[in-house]
Amino acid sequence: MGRIYDWIDRRFGIKPPHKNFLQRPVPQNLSYFYCLGGIAFTLYLAVLLTGMLLSFYYVPSEKEAFQSVVRITREVHFGALIRGLHKWSANLLILFVMLHTVRVFAQRAYRPPRELNWVAGTFILVLAFASGFTGYLLPWDQKAYWATVVGTGMAATVPFIGNHLLYLVRGGPEVDGATLVRFYSIHVIWIPLVTSLLLWAHFHMVKRQGISGGL
Amino acid sequence: MGRFYQDTRRRFLKRLVKGGFTLLASLFGITAAGFLYPSEVKKRTTKFFYLLNEDDLPKEGVKKMELAYEHEQRAMVLRVFVVCNAGETFALSSVCSHLGCLVDWSRSKKRFLCPCHGGSYDIEGRVLSGPPPLPLTRIPLKMEGEKVFAGVKV
Numbered sequence: 001m002g003r004i005y006d007w008i009d010r011r012f013g014i015k016p017p018h019k020n021f022l023q024r025p026v027p028q029n030l031s032y033f034y035c036l037g038g039i040a041f042t043l044y045l046a047v048l049l050t051g052m053l054l055s056f057y058y059v060p061s062e063k064e065a066f067q068s069v070v071r072i073t074r075e076v077h078f079g080a081l082i083r084g085l086h087k088w089s090a091n092l093l094i095l096f097v098m099l100h101t102v103r104v105f106a107q108r109a110y111r112p113p114r115e116l117n118w119v120a121g122t123f124i125l126v127l128a129f130a131s132g133f134t135g136y137l138l139p140w141d142q143k144a145y146w147a148t149v150v151g152t153g154m155a156a157t158v159p160f161i162g163n164h165l166l167y168l169v170r171g172g173p174e175v176d177g178a179t180l181v182r183f184y185s186i187h188v189i190w191i192p193l194v195t196s197l198l199l200w201a202h203f204h205m206v207k208r209q210g211i212s213g214g215l
Numbered sequence: 216m217g218r219f220y221q222d223t224r225r226r227f228l229k230r231l232v233k234g235g236f237t238l239l240a241s242l243f244g245i246t247a248a249g250f251l252y253p254s255e256v257k258k259r260t261t262k263f264f265y266l267l268n269e270d271d272l273p274k275e276g277v278k279k280m281e282l283a284y285e286h287e288q289r290a291m292v293l294r295v296f297v298v299c300n301a302g303e304t305f306a307l308s309s310v311c312s313h314l315g316c317l318v319d320w321s322r323s324k325k326r327f328l329c330p331c332h333g334g335s336y337d338i339e340g341r342v343l344s345g346p347p348p349l350p351l352t353r354i355p356l357k358m359e360g361e362k363v364f365a366g367v368k369v
Contacts, residue, residue: 077254
């Protein structure tokens with residue numbers, strides 16, 4: 001394995017510029033609180049991989065969505081396991097992203113020169129919420145449907161443009177097949193794509209600016 | 216003492232981490248392969264469907280038929296040839312053994328001709344010329360009283 005990787009890297013060259021970063025001594029005063037971000041990233045990978053597997057069987061249509069989820073849970077080999085991993089990793093992801101945010105906030109690690117990384121992190125937090133919200137509709141059962149009716153209904157309370165916002169979010173006046181496909185697209189294409197890019201930026205800035213020494 | 220023990224410790228930890236990741240990746244790979252493998256693969260069996268009455272069988276030559284049947288609530292049509300040659304009656308599939316185009320019987324040339332790549336078969340379905348690697352598939356026939364049934368793999 002190592003030899004194959006070295007052969008590739010002699011041409012690709014990702015190791016040499018990272019050598020100093022990967023082999024630097026870690027600051028003395030770190031605690032387990034510094035692991036929260038890493039845990040969140042690990043969960044993100046788990047959600048991403050299990051989600052990519054689920055997409056082989058899930059059918060984003062008004063008539064077939066619920067049946068396809070039932071099929072995944074009952075018939076597909078390891079279906080319940082993969083779906084369970086997706087669900088629980090997603091829930092824990094939200095939890096650990098929030099804990100990570102609290103740690104950075106409490107230690108005031110957002111101060112210069114790390115303001116931009118705080119902004120990137122905030123976007124990732126919001127995207128994690130959005131992913132949870134859109135993913136919740138996809139099983140297309142009663143709970144999912146009514147949660148989305150209530151959740152998207154909040155858009156209508158915005159003054160003046162509320163109704164237009166509601167139509168934009170739902171793809172029509174009601175939560176129906178159009179909403180399902182819309183949420184599906186956001187959940188499986190837009191959010192993973194943008195989140196992955198933002199995570200790259202997030203880690204790039206950690207690499208450039210180093211770990212904050214805390215208070 | 217430091218240096219030696221530090222080195223072995225580092226090597227051990229490195230191996231532990233690498234081994235852990237390899238184990239995790241292999242477990243995920245196996246699970247993913249199982250997940251993607253279809254949970255039920257139906258065995259295809261030959262089922263017989265009504266084709267025509269005994270009276271309508273050709274006395275000599277080739278008769279083009281459409282075998283209509285229903286499979287899992289879908290209407291299917293299979294074009295077959297009922298052939299009587301030298302006193303023997305049998306049925307041939309019209310699907311060319313080369314790339315699956317539908318062959319047709321040419322009365323003047325006394326051959327089955329494929330329109331796509333010029334394959335030709337004799338009245339028994341044997342290859343005469345062109346790219347087909349195999350003869351035309353024989354379709355089993357079954358008589359029950361006055362009725363003739365044709366067997367299709369479904």
